[in-house]
Amino acid sequence: MRLKQGEVAPSFFIKDIFENEHSTKKYKENKWILSFFRYASCPACNLRIHELTKAYDDLKQNGFNILAVFESPKDSILDYIAKDDLLFPIIPDPERKLYKKYNVESSWVGYLAGLPTAMKGMLKGFLPGKMEGDLAMIPADFLIGENGIIHTAYYGKNIGDHLPISEIKSFIEEER
Numbered sequence: 001m002r003l004k005q006g007e008v009a010p011s012f013f014i015k016d017i018f019e020n021e022h023s024t025k026k027y028k029e030n031k032w033i034l035s036f037f038r039y040a041s042c043p044a045c046n047l048r049i050h051e052l053t054k055a056y057d058d059l060k061q062n063g064f065n066i067l068a069v070f071e072s073p074k075d076s077i078l079d080y081i082a083k084d085d086l087l088f089p090i091i092p093d094p095e096r097k098l099y100k101k102y103n104v105e106s107s108w109v110g111y112l113a114g115l116p117t118a119m120k121g122m123l124k125g126f127l128p129g130k131m132e133g134d135l136a137m138i139p140a141d142f143l144i145g146e147n148g149i150i151h152t153a154y155y156g157k158n159i160g161d162h163l164p165i166s167e168i169k170s171f172i173e174e175e176r
Helices: 043-059 074-080 097-101 108-113 115-123 165-173
Strands: 013-015 021-023 032-036 065-070 090-092 140-144 150-155
Touching (some): 043 165
Parallel strands (some): 032 065
């Protein structure tokens, strides 16, 4: 069952690709986003990482944090995503434990519907490589408030569908 606005974000304790520890408790004092992606060489996913990186200076206001989760192992993430300086933590979750906790879904219809976004990513130079995990995994984004309550549970409609950056900015600017 999908998570909803107003629910407590499922707790977790996990390490990023550089072995730094992250947990729901660590971010309890800040607003943050937990963003789920497909595999590390996914062109649509790398396009979104690029968008988040470009918007990062605006997004990091008031202690806002971004956590990105990929279903690829650490080595693949380092090969495909960590070529540039990463501004926010990336979590490898090849067993999809977090995906299950947050009820992130798979859809072949969503896979097909998202191919134009994947093509856009390829045109920007994000070429596919090793495909790992569930190819039809659909992205999901969770905006979480200072109290650990889900403000927005956004389950994408296709492989390139994420919460718009403008909605993330609006969430950051809301009264604390």
